[in-house]
Amino acid sequence: MWRALASNALTILVVGLFLTGGVILWGQSQFKSEGPLETAICLQVKRGSNMTEVSQQLEEDGAISSAVIFRMGADYTDKAGQLKAGSFLVHEGSSMEQIIDKITSSGASTCGSEIEYRIGVTRLQTRVRELDPATLDFVEIANFEVGVDETPAEYTEKRQDADTRYRVSLAEGVTSWQVVEALKGVDALTGDVTEVPAEGMLAPDSYDVRPGDDRVALLQNMQEKQQLRINAVWESRQDGLPISSPEEMLILASIIEKETGVPHERGQVASVFVNRLEKGMRLQTDPTVIYGVTKGQGVLGRGLRQSELRRATPWNTYVIDGLPPTPIANPGLASLQAAVAPEETQYVFFVADGTGGHAFAETLDEHNRNVAKWREIEAERNGSNN
Structure with a gap:
């Protein structure tokens, strides 16, 4: 009798281990396989959130099939404690593993709202945009000129959102004095600029910034980038x-x-x-x-x-x-x-041609004819404006 009981117990243990192994394999498959999400979403992870809250949100949004498996996968991969705050673009069909990698790898937001300060030759323009996850296109929700237009409510609201991203974009052809004056109007930045950088030494480009960043540090970044460009281009000269x-x-x-x-x-x-x-x-x-x-x-x-x-x-x-x-x-x-x-x-000559471009010439006679054409265009335009 004892021999029969031992045999039955062993059988039950083997079956139990087999079933447990099957459940684990099934869970791993669910964790790594394509997810149920049909349309991309922007997942907002607020500061202080935990994996339980995030997993429940993802399950409600239809991005994952099981919040429990999601949390178990996070624990198994030792990423449960690495959750980052931000707004993350979750593509359709993303697996649980891919989502966890995205929300634990860095705090850099990949979707949500963006405020861009565009420094141009004549003005500082602020644009507030939001990424549409379905089309991956940015939708503009506010646009105003700093110091001229009234600050829209949308800008104030997004400034209070911790997940909003910020960029300062510098156009080509702006002078260093204009850059410094424009940065004074960027209320997301801090610090006083006491010295205007040397003319030509600021690289026109787009710069990611965070609220509270120092204006002088940003200018230093612009100068370093321009110096690198100068060095590289000079080496490639004819x-x-x-x-x-x-x-x-x-x-x-x-x-x-x-x-x-x-x-x-x-x-x-x-x-x-x-x-x-x-x-x-x-x-x-x-x-x-x-x-x-x-x-x-x-x-x-x-x-x-x-x-x-x-x-x-x-x-x-x-x-x-x-x-x-x-x-x-x-x-x-x-x-x-x-x-x-x-x-x-x-x-050796060029003059405006009326299209936004220029007419080029090798001789003075040819240039004078181009100038005469431009004068006619100017006269016609002035006449139509009167």
Whole structure:
């Protein structure tokens, strides 16, 4: 009898172990396999949340099949205590394993709200956007000019949301003084700026920031990025250029930046200035004259006067030979590259063509004809505006 009981107990134990193993394998399969989510969602993990709360939310949203398996998987992978606060984009079909990796790997939000401060030549524009998980497109919910428009309620609300992401975007061609003045209007940043960075030494780009970040530290980041670009581009320069240093490259790039906003023209504009320098001709470019008038502090807001074109300043390239002593703005990477790799042309003149671009010429006669066409376009426009 005892032998029979022992045999039955052993049988029950084996069956139990077999069933337990089967349950574990099934749970692992559920944890790693494609999830039930049919449309992407933005999962918000608030500060102080735990895996229990997150798993229940995911189950309610239809992103996982079992909150219990989700928590067991988090414990098994030793990630239960690594939960990060933020807004995380959960794609359709994401497995529990993939979701846990996403919400424990970093606190960088991948969806939700974003506030972007865009520093342009004439204004500081603030945009409030929100990612639509279904389309992965940002939907703009507020847009205003700092110091001009009334601050919308949507901006104030998102500023109070701990999961909101922030960016400062710097446009090409903005002067260092303009950048510093604009940063003063970014209320998400802190700290006083006592010194304006050297002209041309701030890299136009997009910078992730956090509320409370220091303005001086952000400017330092911009300077470091620009220096890296300068170093790399200078190393890639063509042979035989009429510029002898990275500083001269930066000056030329800033002039190219201010002369055209048409990307495919940069190489041609660069060729004009390189050809003029090689021939010993004056650059005769209006943006340098304007910089001599404004010193980069604000926008001129009107056309140049004849007296200003004749006035001797260190930046008036109608009066001085060669390059001015400093850059006249902060050039972007494309303009830096154009300065050291201009197109091979014989152009020494260019003028606006009425389309936003320019008409280029090799001879003065051809240039004068282009100028006459531009004057006709100007006259027609002025006539239609009266």
